[in-house]
Amino acid sequence: MPQFRDPIHGFIFMSEAELKIVNSAPFQRLRHIRQLATTYLVYHGAEHTRFGHSLGVMHLTSRVFDSVTSKTPNLFSDDSLENDLRTAWYRQILRLIALAHDLGHAPFSHAGEGLFPDGLEHEHYTRKIIEETEIASYITEIGAALHKEFLQDKRLEKYEFSSPKEQLEKFNIRPITPQLLWMIYEGKQELDEAYILPDFKFLKSFMDSELDCDKMDYLLRDSLYCGVTYGKYDLERFVSSLRAYKNKKENSLSLAICSGGVQAFEEFVLARYFMFIQVYFHKTRKHFDRLLVGGLKEILPNGLFPETIGDYLLWDDTYVLQKMKSDAGENAKKYLERKPMTCVYETPAHAGRNEKRLIQSWKEGLEREFPHISFKIDDVGKSAHKLLPPVYAKDKDNENEVKVIDKHTGNPESLMEQSLILNGIKEDIYICRLYADADSAEDVEKIKEWLYSRMKD
Numbered sequence: 001m002p003q004f005r006d007p008i009h010g011f012i013f014m015s016e017a018e019l020k021i022v023n024s025a026p027f028q029r030l031r032h033i034r035q036l037a038t039t040y041l042v043y044h045g046a047e048h049t050r051f052g053h054s055l056g057v058m059h060l061t062s063r064v065f066d067s068v069t070s071k072t073p074n075l076f077s078d079d080s081l082e083n084d085l086r087t088a089w090y091r092q093i094l095r096l097i098a099l100a101h102d103l104g105h106a107p108f109s110h111a112g113e114g115l116f117p118d119g120l121e122h123e124h125y126t127r128k129i130i131e132e133t134e135i136a137s138y139i140t141e142i143g144a145a146l147h148k149e150f151l152q153d154k155r156l157e158k159y160e161f162s163s164p165k166e167q168l169e170k171f172n173i174r175p176i177t178p179q180l181l182w183m184i185y186e187g188k189q190e191l192d193e194a195y196i197l198p199d200f201k202f203l204k205s206f207m208d209s210e211l212d213c214d215k216m217d218y219l220l221r222d223s224l225y226c227g228v229t230y231g232k233y234d235l236e237r238f239v240s241s242l243r244a245y246k247n248k249k250e251n252s253l254s255l256a257i258c259s260g261g262v263q264a265f266e267e268f269v270l271a272r273y274f275m276f277i278q279v280y281f282h283k284t285r286k287h288f289d290r291l292l293v294g295g296l297k298e299i300l301p302n303g304l305f306p307e308t309i310g311d312y313l314l315w316d317d318t319y320v321l322q323k324m325k326s327d328a329g330e331n332a333k334k335y336l337e338r339k340p341m342t343c344v345y346e347t348p349a350h351a352g353r354n355e356k357r358l359i360q361s362w363k364e365g366l367e368r369e370f371p372h373i374s375f376k377i378d379d380v381g382k383s384a385h386k387l388l389p390p391v392y393a394k395d396k397d398n399e400n401e402v403k404v405i406d407k408h409t410g411n412p413e414s415l416m417e418q419s420l421i422l423n424g425i426k427e428d429i430y431i432c433r434l435y436a437d438a439d440s441a442e443d444v445e446k447i448k449e450w451l452y453s454r455m456k457d
Helices: 016-022 025-032 037-041 050-070 080-100 109-115 122-132 134-151 154-158 164-170 178-186 199-205 213-226 235-241 259-280 283-299 317-326 330-336 355-369 420-424 441-456
Strands: 003-006 010-013 242-247 252-258 342-346 375-382 403-405 412-414 429-436
Touching (some): 003 050, 016 025, 016 134, 025 317, 037 109, 050 235, 050 242, 080 122, 080 178, 109 283, 122 134, 122 178, 134 164, 134 178, 154 164, 199 252, 235 259, 259 420, 259 429, 283 330, 355 375, 355 429, 429 441
Parallel strands (some): 252 403
Antiparallel strands (some): 003 010, 403 412
């Protein structure tokens, strides 16, 4: 069985058929897409890529899915055979979604996303890659092989239908296809007859929720490669605390945690919170992102990434850097020579958004006082988490609400009713910064003195 040795998870195993996806050109491209964009210019260890992250997410989806399903017998059906088949089917679906979920990322990951053609996001390219490249045939091959294996299960003979195929159709089990994977991952076709609720929505939560495996992997991976401890949390305890909550009234499944896992989840959310403040929103990294985008505009045809998937796949970090070196404009030159602007002021992590108006007035004053220096404003924002405060949690539908399963009664409770810590960071992260393109330490000191004098007024 093929295996990869991973610095986070140890050995990651996969099938020969899954390895075909990994060895394909679109997937190998991920070796040349940095996970954290320009962060390597701040934390020099942050050279890791979307390739390792994608393998890690595949590994974690299997691990979490196995842990959750083992704790609830007949989770998907009271019929033991249907449950067994559906469990195997869902597990393979999750592994393929996890492998493919980042295929459409632009060079330098999220930093370059502002240069997509109008209306497009990296998910648009992901869909085209899994449906229009050789990966489509590998997914179809895996789906057909698994379906054939199901058809040969002798236990199907006890049912009244004329053929195993007819019985599988009764179970709503069909071959895995690229289109099915995308339908589940996107999660926007809940009224489509092909979209089976509640199970597909449940599967999506493993990849896109407050408890998802994507976050589980990137926090630990980014923390390790950046050489920081902010993103660390107790993965073992967190995984073991996850449960499946079955809402019989709404006929739905969702991920939840046991009451003993509340602290593990709090640690997980805090890890993400600290990583955003200290790493992802780092003042120098955010400026390098701006320089990179400016440099990309200088080398991209019409300043945008191509929409055609074959042309798009040519672009990765290595190709971008080569193009920037051979045809360096002003932004590209500053990026390649690592010449950032100096951050002369930044707000606290939870500043009010009206703070930007005050900083704009300071910028205008500085431009009059120091006409030989250019100034720029940058602001970043992010929800610390998407959980609702207790006063709203019971009365408002929120698909990101995490339920805590009471260990005595088995009843679900809102996590936010039990966590003072998470209620304490419910406000959005919002940081606004003022940068100066100052060449000398003396100029920087004068600028700061000017700002301090205005702050005292």
